[in-house]
Amino acid sequence: MIxxxxxxxxxxxxxxxxxxxxxxxxxxxLNLGGAVGDDPAAVRGNRELSARAxxxxxxxxxxxxxxxxxxxxxxxxxxxDAPAPDVDAVVTTRGDLTxxxxxxxxxxxxxxxxxxxxxxxxxxxxxxxxxxIATAVIETMITQGADPAATTxxxxxxxxxxxxxxPASLRDEVAxxxxxxxxxxxxxxxxxxxxxxxxxxxxxxxxxxxxGPVVCTRESADHFSYRRDRxxxxxxxxxxxxxxx
Numbered sequence: 001m002i003x004x005x006x007x008x009x010x011x012x013x014x015x016x017x018x019x020x021x022x023x024x025x026x027x028x029x030l031n032l033g034g035a036v037g038d039d040p041a042a043v044r045g046n047r048e049l050s051a052r053a054x055x056x057x058x059x060x061x062x063x064x065x066x067x068x069x070x071x072x073x074x075x076x077x078x079x080x081d082a083p084a085p086d087v088d089a090v091v092t093t094r095g096d097l098t099x100x101x102x103x104x105x106x107x108x109x110x111x112x113x114x115x116x117x118x119x120x121x122x123x124x125x126x127x128x129x130x131x132x133i134a135t136a137v138i139e140t141m142i143t144q145g146a147d148p149a150a151t152t153x154x155x156x157x158x159x160x161x162x163x164x165x166x167p168a169s170l171r172d173e174v175a176x177x178x179x180x181x182x183x184x185x186x187x188x189x190x191x192x193x194x195x196x197x198x199x200x201x202x203x204x205x206x207x208x209x210x211x212g213p214v215v216c217t218r219e220s221a222d223h224f225s226y227r228r229d230r231x232x233x234x235x236x237x238x239x240x241x242x243x244x245x
Contacts, residue, residue: 020049089121166191
């Protein structure tokens with residue numbers, strides 16, 4: 001259920017795998033995405049199961065309507081009955097909130113400055129990486145008091161550069177914006193390494209500690225992968241701070 005978890009200095013980062021939930025095939029079994037065709041009741045059950053496994057209140061988890069852009073929202077309370085905003089990153093200073101990001105090949109980016117007590121979760125697919133979502137989330141964290149040099153970023157399970165095949169023209173377009181994303185598949189064709197691009201952007205923004213990813217979703221049977229399976233579930237990354245405010 002919780003495939004990878006890191007805790008350090010009052011900040012907590014966690015990523016799910018695909019197991020331990022209640023969804024049926026092809027979403028088996030811990031699908032956390034509510035817009036992929038799965039039974040909504042199963043998704044709600046899975047979200048509760050995963051939050052409880054982390055010791056977090058499911059009602060205080062903040063999700064996004066991810067749109068592959070660079071917009072960021074600062075959040076102090078859950079959205080309640082209102083729809084989640086069309087953003088690709090959320091930032092908070094509250095310890096009683098858990099920030100969540102959904103992926104199935106894109107890069108989930110979890111960040112925290114535990115001294116300034118600022119946390120963030122971002123969704124970085126290829127378009128979002130090109131648009132600069134990693135830079136935008138750091139800029140927003142700074143407005144809330146974070147210091148990039150004191151911020152830890154953890155990149156979660158995502159498709160690796162050796163598996164993300166694209167046309168040569170698209171690779172060139174991406175590399176013209178972010179050279180670090182230029183890649184080649186293990187079978188010798190053009191590719192894009194989104195995680196490498198995100199890492200480069202975070203480092204340029206002043207973040208010194210960037211960890212992960214340690215798993216390629218396309219290669220791992222324990223993780224959902226859109227590029228591998230097309231109809232599939234979504235993994236989650238969670239970040240939170242100690243304390244209640």
